[in-house]
Amino acid sequence: MTYEERLQHVSVLGAAGKMGSGILLLTAVEMADLSLKAGNKGKTFVLNAIDVSDEALAGVMRYLKAQLLKIAEKKVNALRAVYTERRDLIDNDEIIAQYIFDVMNLVRPTTRLEAAYDSKMVFEAIKEDSALKVKIFSQINKNNTQQPWFFTNTSSIPITVLDEGAGLGGRIIGFHFYNPPAVQKLVEVIRGKNTLKEVEEFALAYAKNLRKVVAPAHDIAGFIGNGHFMRDILHATSELHKLIKDMSLAEAIYAVNKISQDYLVRPMGIFQLIDYVGVDVCSFIMFVMAPYTKNEVIHSPFLDKLMGLGIKGGQYSDGSQKDGVLKYEKGKIVAVYDPIKEAYIPVSELQAKVDKFLGAMPAPPAWKIVVGNKAKDDILIPYFAQLKTADSPGAEIARNYVKKSKEIGKHLVLSGVAYNDADVNTVLLTGFFHAYGPINEYLD
Amino acid sequence: MKKLRRKVYMVAGYNTISMGSGRKEFHPKKERPGLEDYIKEAGQGTLKMIGGAKNVDECVIGNFMASRFNRQANLAAFFPFIDEGLRYKPAIRVEGACGTGGLALMSGIKSILAETAEVVLAVGFEVQNTVKAIYCADFLAPAGWAAMRKDGHAYFFPGQFSERAGAYFEKFGRETTRKAFARWYRNAIENARLCPTAQEYHNTTKDLEAAAMVEPNAKAFLENLTALDCSKVSDGASAIAIMSEEGLKRCGIPVSEAVEVVGYGQVEEDITKPPPDRTALTTMKQAVSNALEFAGITIAEVATAEIHDCFTVAGIMAVEALGLAEQGKGPEFVLEGNTARDGKFPINTTGGLIGWGHPTGGTGVHMAVTLWEQLTGKAGASQVNIPEDRPYGLMANMGGDDKTLVAIVFKA
Numbered sequence: 001m002t003y004e005e006r007l008q009h010v011s012v013l014g015a016a017g018k019m020g021s022g023i024l025l026l027t028a029v030e031m032a033d034l035s036l037k038a039g040n041k042g043k044t045f046v047l048n049a050i051d052v053s054d055e056a057l058a059g060v061m062r063y064l065k066a067q068l069l070k071i072a073e074k075k076v077n078a079l080r081a082v083y084t085e086r087r088d089l090i091d092n093d094e095i096i097a098q099y100i101f102d103v104m105n106l107v108r109p110t111t112r113l114e115a116a117y118d119s120k121m122v123f124e125a126i127k128e129d130s131a132l133k134v135k136i137f138s139q140i141n142k143n144n145t146q147q148p149w150f151f152t153n154t155s156s157i158p159i160t161v162l163d164e165g166a167g168l169g170g171r172i173i174g175f176h177f178y179n180p181p182a183v184q185k186l187v188e189v190i191r192g193k194n195t196l197k198e199v200e201e202f203a204l205a206y207a208k209n210l211r212k213v214v215a216p217a218h219d220i221a222g223f224i225g226n227g228h229f230m231r232d233i234l235h236a237t238s239e240l241h242k243l244i245k246d247m248s249l250a251e252a253i254y255a256v257n258k259i260s261q262d263y264l265v266r267p268m269g270i271f272q273l274i275d276y277v278g279v280d281v282c283s284f285i286m287f288v289m290a291p292y293t294k295n296e297v298i299h300s301p302f303l304d305k306l307m308g309l310g311i312k313g314g315q316y317s318d319g320s321q322k323d324g325v326l327k328y329e330k331g332k333i334v335a336v337y338d339p340i341k342e343a344y345i346p347v348s349e350l351q352a353k354v355d356k357f358l359g360a361m362p363a364p365p366a367w368k369i370v371v372g373n374k375a376k377d378d379i380l381i382p383y384f385a386q387l388k389t390a391d392s393p394g395a396e397i398a399r400n401y402v403k404k405s406k407e408i409g410k411h412l413v414l415s416g417v418a419y420n421d422a423d424v425n426t427v428l429l430t431g432f433f434h435a436y437g438p439i440n441e442y443l444d
Numbered sequence: 445m446k447k448l449r450r451k452v453y454m455v456a457g458y459n460t461i462s463m464g465s466g467r468k469e470f471h472p473k474k475e476r477p478g479l480e481d482y483i484k485e486a487g488q489g490t491l492k493m494i495g496g497a498k499n500v501d502e503c504v505i506g507n508f509m510a511s512r513f514n515r516q517a518n519l520a521a522f523f524p525f526i527d528e529g530l531r532y533k534p535a536i537r538v539e540g541a542c543g544t545g546g547l548a549l550m551s552g553i554k555s556i557l558a559e560t561a562e563v564v565l566a567v568g569f570e571v572q573n574t575v576k577a578i579y580c581a582d583f584l585a586p587a588g589w590a591a592m593r594k595d596g597h598a599y600f601f602p603g604q605f606s607e608r609a610g611a612y613f614e615k616f617g618r619e620t621t622r623k624a625f626a627r628w629y630r631n632a633i634e635n636a637r638l639c640p641t642a643q644e645y646h647n648t649t650k651d652l653e654a655a656a657m658v659e660p661n662a663k664a665f666l667e668n669l670t671a672l673d674c675s676k677v678s679d680g681a682s683a684i685a686i687m688s689e690e691g692l693k694r695c696g697i698p699v700s701e702a703v704e705v706v707g708y709g710q711v712e713e714d715i716t717k718p719p720p721d722r723t724a725l726t727t728m729k730q731a732v733s734n735a736l737e738f739a740g741i742t743i744a745e746v747a748t749a750e751i752h753d754c755f756t757v758a759g760i761m762a763v764e765a766l767g768l769a770e771q772g773k774g775p776e777f778v779l780e781g782n783t784a785r786d787g788k789f790p791i792n793t794t795g796g797l798i799g800w801g802h803p804t805g806g807t808g809v810h811m812a813v814t815l816w817e818q819l820t821g822k823a824g825a826s827q828v829n830i831p832e833d834r835p836y837g838l839m840a841n842m843g844g845d846d847k848t849l850v851a852i853v854f855k856a
Contacts, residue, residue, distance in 0.1 A: 087594060
């Protein structure tokens with residue numbers, strides 16, 4: 001079966017979810033672009049958007065339309081060439097409208113899982129629940145005569161567990177997009193023990209056509225991205241324990257968040273990132289990873305406590321941030337949750353004390369000036385040289401954070417999750433928008 | 445030299461701000477003034493300087509594509525909206541793509557010559573930020589022959605001028621020409637920074653030439669031009685009064701406050717034919733030559749010019765069309781500093797289309813306003829030296845790809 005034959009009948013499971021809708025969009029565009037190639041006239045392409053809620057599916061169709069407009073506007077000159085035979089389409093707006101129609105015309109929104117029984121390929125982006133995934137995969141596999149391939153977006157469950165559980169005979173691969181899939185350049189590609197070679201080849205070709213950066217990871221729970229992120233969270237919470245000798249928990253959270261953003265030159269502090277992903281999602285990923293990690297405990301009582309108090313973070317459907325560990329107004333952090341006092345404490349009440357405690361710090365460069373800057377080492381090397389010698393409690397915490405992040409990165413290579421240092425750095429640079437890779441020599 | 449059957453003057457020019465990206469107050473997603481606001485501001489601006497609507501005999505409004513940008517036609521009927529005093533007075537609307545403003549001026553000049561009017565109010569405008577640039581390109585494409593649109597670039601006109609730039613690179617060398625484009629851009633922005641109504645008035649880029657030397661990217665935009673080689677999408681209006689001597693008297697304006705129209709050339713080229721030479725603006729050359737001959741002067745007697753630099757490459761080729769440099773030598777002429785505000789022939793002293801802005805239907809009128817200001821010493825911070833032995837200003841306004849041309853010679 002050729003690449004395009006494989007893509008003639010596809011289903012996306014969980015298509016109305018945050019990850020699923022992005023995967024649906026990218027796949028719909030890829031399929032439509034294939035269908036519009038001169039040699040493919042008359043061939044049918046079908047993309048089932050499967051989810052449990054009709055209401056959510058209606059929402060995803062609106063999302064598709066809005067995103068397709070942006071995509072079409074960007075590539076309208078190329079589209080003019082695609083539609084050169086269509087002499088009735090003259091203005092850009094006519095070309096754009098036709099393209100949006102042609103892409104959406106492939107998509108069948110449905111709540112019926114049975115639609116996937118005819119698919120040659122199934123993308124899965126449902127809940128991070130091993131048993132549920134196994135159940136659905138086996139059901140489709142049993143009823144589908146096409147020997148479908150399964151691309152799972154799991155960020156933490158070993159692929160081999162799903163393969164063996166559902167009896168897929170290696171017709172599965174981990175194809176882990178980052179959030180949001182339409183924007184983030186990174187995908188982690190994870191082969192299971194028995195993943196077929198042709199499935200992997202297809203995955204790489206598909207990633208290339210979507211212009212994604214591939215970071216291959218071994219089939220070990222958490223892979224690279226969450227492997228680093230979850231341990232980063234555990235380090236941050238262990239720092240809280242040290243700090244609460246000198247300050248309130250809310251102050252400690254504020255301090256660690258500030259250090260992990262400003263002084264590590266990251267796009268977000270660690271607690272903001274937890275809110276962005278969702279406290280519940282982070283907690284669940286740890287739960288999934290824990291059974292597969294030896295000699296270390298991947299579990300955060302801090303996250304459990306937040307969950308117990310109903311502090312969940314995550315995002316509203318329009319992409320704006322819900323309150324979590326931190327409270328936001330127009331995207332800005334205005335207060336910090338204190339799980340002991342069970343209340344949000346305004347930043348204005350914490351700031352001065354925390355800054356005083358942290359002491360004299362070197363002025364960090366702004367993340368947005370460093371990221372994507374070709375000469376970023378000219379900024380980072382002198383900054384970290386200053387941080388290295390700064391004598392203050394804040395500098396000490398920042399240095400430990402940088403060192404721990406590197407240690408985690410190295411651990412991912414040593415424990416066989418990542419193939420090499422470069423892949424770890426690629427994931428953090430591309431998937432987490434870090435300005436520099438965790439495995440570096442800035443503080444050596 | 446021809447002699448006009450009676451003297452024709454222009455006076456009381458007014459420009460609104462040229463609004464669009466680059467202006468601090470511009471937000472693409474916020475509601476903005478409509479065409480009514482622009483027309484009214486410009487029209488009233490001129491009326492105030494000439495003693496009000498009662499002194500006006502006729503009106504002319506120039507606009508290219510309000511029918512699509514603003515879903516509005518029948519534009520002459522906006523004159524009574526500008527001022528009740530214009531109710532029941534004759535008015536017409538003219539259109540010649542980006543040469544529209546020039547045609548509005550020509551229409552007014554002819555009314556004075558035909559003695560149907562002593563005072564004509566001319567307004568030109570375009571309000572284009574109602575749509576994104578990619579759709580703006582659709583609306584401006586009819587400046588070319590519609591039959592060519594289907595196989596043209598998504599950005600149709602930039603595509604046409606990118607082809608011209610490519611042809612020019614091939615014939616006369618890419619490196620010097622691109623450097624001249626960058627210098628052209630720098631001159632435009634530096635001039636715009638002196639003119640508070642200019643779209644690039646707030647531009648703070650430090651090294652303008654370096655910014656303009658970034659290589660074009662055919663995948664993202666065009667093969668031979670970058671965004672900085674192009675005039676921007678603009679909203680704006682300009683107005684000016686066209687008068688006879690009697691008209692000036694009626695309005696109580698001394699002749700010294702006005703500029704005299706001493707020659708013009710208005711020519712058309714076949715819109716269905718490709719340019720005879722992609723490296724030259726042959727129609728502009730004809731129009732300018734007609735205008736200078738009409739005035740009985742040579743380009744050496746002209747102090748400053750406003751020329752149609754919708755793209756940097758058009759600016760360079762216009763320098764050649766004016767006769768300031770031989771064909772292929774325009775880039776050197778510009779790089780030697782001749783067209784800068786302190787050069788021997790300052791061009792586009794308030795920024796031109798690239799720096800001041802290009803509200804398409806208003807541009808020709810804006811050119812006349814700038815020359816009126818310069819020749820009567822009213823240009824403020826933009827003022828350049830007008831030598832006594834070279835008391836002339838020249839404008840060359842172009843519609844489409846060198847199709848509709850209006851050149852006018854003014855005398856201080």
